[in-house]
Amino acid sequence: MKSVIGRRRVRGAAVLATAPLLVIISACSSGSSSTGGGKDGEIRMMVNLTDNLDQAYWKKLVKPFEDKTGLKVKIEGPSGKSVAESFPQQLAAGTAPDVIQSIFPDDDTAPELVDLSGESWTKGTPMFENYAMGKKHYAVGIGEQIQSLVFYNKDAFKKAKISKTPTTWDELATDMDKLKKAGLTAMQTAGDFETGLQLQQIYHPALNQAHPKWQTAVSDKKLKVGDAYKPMFQMYADWIKKGYIAKSDAGLDPSQADGNFIAGKAGMYVNGSWFAATLDQAKDLPFEVGVFSPPTDGKAYPGPQGATMATPYMVRKGASSESDAKKLVKYLVTDKAAIKGQLGADGVFREDGTGAGKPTATDTQVQDILTKAPELVAVGEGMGNVRLPVTGFNPKFTEIAQSLYTGKSPADAAKAIDQWVDENR
CATH class of the missing domain: 3.40.190.10 (Periplasmic binding protein-like II)
Structure with missing residues (x-):
């Protein structure tokens, strides 16, 4: 939106x-x-x-x-x-x-x-x-x-002594730990649709290399959504446990989360290219904004971009x-x-x-990521001929992502999404 x-x-x-x-x-x-x-x-x-x-x-x-x-x-x-x-x-x-x-x-x-x-x-x-x-x-x-973008506070990165943006999950976790120790929310999130959307957004580049056209593979019963997302559920649960993501932020309205990042309270914020317009309208931010494509964990970097x-x-x-x-x-x-x-x-x-x-500095960075993306791939339920065999996937996925905040295990989250897909094919 x-x-x-x-x-x-x-x-x-x-x-x-x-x-x-x-x-x-x-x-x-x-x-x-x-x-x-x-x-x-x-x-x-x-x-x-x-x-x-x-x-x-x-x-x-x-x-x-x-x-x-x-x-x-x-x-x-x-x-x-x-x-x-x-x-x-x-x-x-x-x-x-x-x-x-x-x-x-x-x-x-x-x-x-x-x-x-x-x-x-x-x-x-x-x-x-x-x-x-x-x-x-x-x-x-x-x-x-494009939807697989990590907006970050360049000043916060300098304060936390982070010299380059991460390309692997281990590097990202290390950076989040440094940001937390520097007194910042490492990764800003929000409630409503944004919880599940962000989890999908940050995982698109890695997931679509591990399982190209994964929505079609699920439709053809060659892949289960839970198997595809279980590694991301595990990482996300670890981030919550370690305090890199504030548990209370899962109750924020997305506009409040936007405001937190704009005010310089967070080191990173996963969002889509539309957020560049929000930043352009905000003007006079108290820090310099950077943008990078999410990690691919040892696979080709940058990875495919989720896009609509x-x-x-x-x-x-x-x-x-x-x-x-x-x-x-x-x-x-x-x-x-x-x-x-x-x-x-x-x-x-x-x-x-x-x-x-005339593009802003943020616009230029987003455009560069779009231009360099090796492929634009389907998000959520999919697009065109690359689609899941269900409708209503995004709200259900958000519900399951939010359950990780209340103690559901990554394995149980994977089982829950598979059960829902099987029941709603």
């Missing part, structure tokens, strides 16, 4: 984009036969509205398109709690919009969406191939949000005018000014290095 709502706003969008649709509506198929009620020459677009991505932002973004084409774009927020919740409900009711922003297709909604594979303008857009379902492509976006397509758009099949809807999406993902505006508003990066404007 950004949570920094004030600052949480950036994270909110990312989390929505990362999570597959969790609401399954059996009547979804009814949506393809209705138009959703758009006026002639009007394109209805449902978007994720946040503090910074508000109605004024979206109207300004689409105005050049309206001026050029004579078409009108009606910006709509979700009718429920989120776009992910609202879109399936509106499909069932026959009131779904023409263009949907911020979420990805799943097996239930894909039949209701336009396959964009044949559109020449989609080729080469960020992560287009990563989100293929079979041979079809329903989502197209404007950039990448940023600001995805989809077109509904049976829209009042599929042609006009596709024109709008083409504008949003290919027009240079439109791309620049979206990159700047939501802390998004592009693998090709094009950006929103």
